[in-house]
Amino acid sequence: MASAREVELRIKSVKNIAQVTRALQAVSASRVRQAMELVTGTRPYATKAWQVLTHVAGQPGRNSLHPLLTGREEVRNAIVVMVSSDRGLAGPYNTNILRYTLDKFNAFPAPVRYISVGRKGTDLLFRRGVDIMAEFGDLPAKPAFTDVSPIGRIAVDEFLAGSADEVYLMYTDFVNMGRQDPVEKKLLPLEFDGAEGLVEAEFTPAAQRDGPAAAYIYEPGQSEILDEIIPSFTALQVYQAVLESLASEHAARMVAMKNATDNATEMAGYLQLEYNKARQQSVTNEMLDIAGGAEALAQASQ
Numbered sequence: 001m002a003s004a005r006e007v008e009l010r011i012k013s014v015k016n017i018a019q020v021t022r023a024l025q026a027v028s029a030s031r032v033r034q035a036m037e038l039v040t041g042t043r044p045y046a047t048k049a050w051q052v053l054t055h056v057a058g059q060p061g062r063n064s065l066h067p068l069l070t071g072r073e074e075v076r077n078a079i080v081v082m083v084s085s086d087r088g089l090a091g092p093y094n095t096n097i098l099r100y101t102l103d104k105f106n107a108f109p110a111p112v113r114y115i116s117v118g119r120k121g122t123d124l125l126f127r128r129g130v131d132i133m134a135e136f137g138d139l140p141a142k143p144a145f146t147d148v149s150p151i152g153r154i155a156v157d158e159f160l161a162g163s164a165d166e167v168y169l170m171y172t173d174f175v176n177m178g179r180q181d182p183v184e185k186k187l188l189p190l191e192f193d194g195a196e197g198l199v200e201a202e203f204t205p206a207a208q209r210d211g212p213a214a215a216y217i218y219e220p221g222q223s224e225i226l227d228e229i230i231p232s233f234t235a236l237q238v239y240q241a242v243l244e245s246l247a248s249e250h251a252a253r254m255v256a257m258k259n260a261t262d263n264a265t266e267m268a269g270y271l272q273l274e275y276n277k278a279r280q281q282s283v284t285n286e287m288l289d290i291a292g293g294a295e296a297l298a299q300a301s302q
Helices: 004-057 093-105 119-128 145-160 198-203 206-210 222-301
Strands: 078-083 112-117 131-136 166-176 179-188
Touching: 004 222, 078 093, 078 119, 078 145, 078 222, 093 119, 093 166, 093 179, 093 222, 112 119, 112 145, 119 131, 131 145, 145 166, 145 179, 145 222, 166 222, 179 222
Parallel strands: 078 112, 078 166, 112 131
Antiparallel strands: 166 179
16 A cells, blocks of 8 residues: 555645646637637638639539549549548547548548648658648648638649549537537548538538529639639638647547546546545554553553
8 A cells, every 4th residue: 555645745746737727628618719710701701712613613514614523434542631630639539530530541542641730640640651742730720711722722732633533621619518529521632522521511401402493694704713712712621621620639638538527637636645544544543552552561660
């Protein structure tokens, strides 16, 4: 049995850990709200961009309007953009998106290269020995569109150059504080039938999608608009995924830190009982020593 001094030191250590995890829980709760505010702030532009894009791309001969709308007859290679976190202490957040991604693409019929967003995901992919073509880490706590747009630019350039026939986006969708789901989206070529885009699925009301398309005249023209809006919209899809993943990361960390705080509090209570037992045993031993000494003195005086 450990001494009272040893148990006392363990209690102090556990309580210090509980203070740290409680502070991390509070910080993560605040950052979840900030991340959701960033998502909300991009909604007006994202919604209107999707409406314009779907209307222009819905014209006859869509596949010939822009290369990013044209699917390849044969998929010879693919790129996967996987969004993870730069920091740990987020429970199973990073391992969940890694496992989901590898389950989807380990048996992919064509060679797959990865663009990793987040240092934790990069480390995990590197250990699996996959082909990492680019990595992005140390994003700001409140990433701006310009911080993330190079990721979309790489995907667009690779697709236009013929180095990738399909580009997929793997991220974690924020459902609520207790649930974050890994999600797969096809980033390029852009699809409008069947599989809905990230921004469209999130922000466009169903009534707007089901009704007849309004007639618009665009200036300067369809091709000029598509040349400008499709690459920007592709980068916006990545930006939305990063924001969703950021909110999911903080929510997962908040839950993990709450569990750690509860466990530390429970352990501190258990150790307090152990400390009380050790102290009681120590006092009992001291009383027995005193009683034995008194008995010995009484016998010596007779």
